[in-house]
Amino acid sequence: MTDAPEKNQYDLAKTLTIEVFLGFSFALLSGMAYFGSGFDLEFIYQGF
Amino acid sequence: MKFSLEYSSTAFFLDLLALSLLLLPIYLVASGTRTRQVTLTLSGLYLLLFIAPRLALLSLFFWLLVFAMQRLIANLENKAQEKPDISSLVLFVFIAAVLGTLTPMLWWKTQEWEFVKLINLSGNSALSLFSRTLWEIDLARNIIMPVGLSFATFRAVDLLVKTYIGKFRAMSLREVFYYGFFPPVLVVGPIIEYEEIKEGASGKLPAPKSDDFLAGALRTAWGFFKVLFLASLLQPSAQILDTFNTQSVSTIWIYLFVYTWFFYINFSGYSDIAIGIARLYGFKLKENFNNPFFARNIIEFWSSWHMSLYRFARRNVFVPLGGYRENRHLYALAGTMMTIALWHALSASMVTFGIYHTIGLILHRQFTKWKDRNNISLDHPAAQLACLLFTYLFVMLSFPLIVLPLGTALEFYGSMFGM
Amino acid sequence: MKSVDHALSLLGYKATPFGLVRIALWAFLFLYLAGLALPPGNRTIPFTENVVGLPITPLVTLPSDPAFIDEQALPTQGGLKIAWISDSSSVIYKPGAKFLDFSAMGDNRLLPVETLNQLREINQNDIHIDLYIRLSLRSLESYTLTEIALERNADIIVLTLNPFFVFNNHAIFKGNTHFARATRTWSKNPAVWYWLALLPQPSDHLWAGLGRHLNIFARAPAFAPDVHAAKLSLWKAIFPQIKGQNTDKLSAPPSGEGLKENSMIFWVTQRYLNGDLSKLVNDKNEAINALWYRQLIRLADFTQDTISRAILLQTLERIKASGKKAILYLAPVSENLREDETAWKQYQKIKSELKALQQVYEDDKVKLIVDIPPDALNGTVFVENDDVHLNEVGGLSSFLASSIASLTSKPEQKESTP
């Protein structure tokens, strides 16, 4: 059964916004992790 | 002359992530189970090369021995089916194999500097027999502590136990090395079981699909964020461990509270990275943490903190010691708790830590019985919160024992209570 | 906590291959934009305060910084560009100065500066020196710097060979932060591709790749001190302060202390001195450099297929292939080395090995100076209890100046004999 066109637009828009959000959270997490570490990896306490 | 042997697991995971960018396309295309197992084994070995080539060589040697022992026990176990009279021999061989596997770890935990000297010198000298270039590169790498030895040891023991109880037949070298060098868990665990990375019923290893990549990548990024950003923010709390004798009581309590969160976020962050990267390859490893600081009782805490170690201790110590028998339950509890404690370090403070939590488990058992007898219910939210806070407090108080020698830890407790 | 899968299902998002590509592109875009907003940041470049007002540009970063080279330093136009590649043997230490103290280099003098003054005296002006100096520079790093100097089209390369390390397989590199930058230069030389697989870690390759396109990764190390300070002030704002503890110490950036005890000390003391350090310290238990270096020179390995020789040969080959002029000189050694007969014999063997290479590689453009003429060393004072570090230059700078001058002024250079 084919969805109504607006439903497709709605799904497409929703998917794209989610993807932008996911892309942003990747950038945020990895950027803050790398930049925020102060880059001095030596001091990172090693769990055991 | 001592060496600062602190090692950055972050560097290892960054290497694994970088290598995965190259490896995943190959992994997707070469989809045979054998090829995938060999690819993962070689990449695990390759990553150890960058910690130090001698570590890769020593790990190969360790897992070669495990392969030989596993095969021996499996064959003996087979023969014992027809001729049960050799079962005591099988038991003897099994125990000898387990003790042999535990020896390097126990030696390291008791004679750290001698063991570190031994593995670095012998590992490097052995390398010179194989390849001059690798030997020369090895000379310039750092002096290492046996990275991941405690994890590898318990993974190996788990394999031998399962072989002894007849769960695993004789395994090929490829399978044992695949289990031994599975990259994500090499350095800080989790202590996985072979079943978690075994090929499925179809004989195929799980192939990563889009949602595996997405979930794996997100989980890895989240892990790096926890370790490199969140934990590093809370790291100053560690100062209290060497300045407590001159600080106010409130500062000590606050810093210890923050330190437990630093410790948890840092350690669970590494597990997130390991589980996340394994997920990129399609493996769904069992969780290693489950909000341990929200546990409502001590048994719930221990089944949600470093869960892979807890599961290991339950199936390989608690059950054999008669955990499911009324009269032997207490011994099993104590044995399990001491295994968890002493795996971290063979020290007076960890023995105390083990006793402390064994008592906690026993008191919880009595309390539960008393509660059920008088059918008191703790389901009211306020009661649940009280249980949570009390459990957290009980655990927090044991943290100094993990990181300080016993004498210093006792001083720490003294200043905590203003003595 | 299977939170990630749960969160994704809450979002109602079903991952598809193209969806993943789009997400990756979005992530890359956001990181790129974040990078745009990031200024280069002021990297701490050692030796800057030693060359104020001089036509000399220090280029090598702190050991903890994977950039390895200060890419912001603008290449100079015109004039003669000399690339001076050396370790601590080019530092003229003020008596009492500590060797590995990156932060207190200010009041020490530099051999390249003295040599520049000498060059000006023999009216060799319009000269600019790119300074590729790092304390404890090893042969692999100096090979990478040679490639970088050629990339930045130096006219003359002046490269110091340290007698205690040139044939020492125990110390071909110091710390591994230079590999991220090295991947770029080594990829140009197929003869060393096998190094690319064995020495730089995968994360070095990743950093080299990402760093070229994303400022957030390339420039992050320069902000390490500011990030440290920001975290500390955040901590101070929220939590009670540790009394009596100088928490500012915590905010000190990771300067040179990246040089943890290097593994060479372990190998030498454990293997060759069976764990007994007494041969390296005086009666007041202070480490004596000379004793340590005399153990090191014993490690010199003259067999043909060692990696230390491979690195030296690659350095010479690449310079020859570039057609650029170069002076490679063996750093002078104090006469006190004679006190240790084995060490002195090794030193002679090192010189004869280099002289053999001299026959092969020396021509009108490339000089391999093994023996510094004795009169060039009168007035040269070595640090007490140290066979290679300098307190006074003496005639060394003028000797090097004349050697450089000899390369530049006479275009039709007859077959020269040292």
Next chain:
Amino acid sequence: MSDALLDLFAEVLEVDAGSLKEDTSPDNTPQWDSLAAMGLVAAIEEKFNVQLSTKEIMKMTTIGLARQTLSAKGVSF
């Protein structure tokens, strides 16, 4: 369909039999992991009057495997 083994586990673990499956294990069932499981072995030995060795108990990591081990000892369900 009530099955003797599932009923036994349900009773010992104080959980309803419907929620138990062949792959139920301590890893995926908190009740099996709690103190309630203390009397599990005794209950099995008593109900199916068998004597279980440590090795056999260690093998019973899921209900399915418990069933396997017991049928190997001649217990029929």
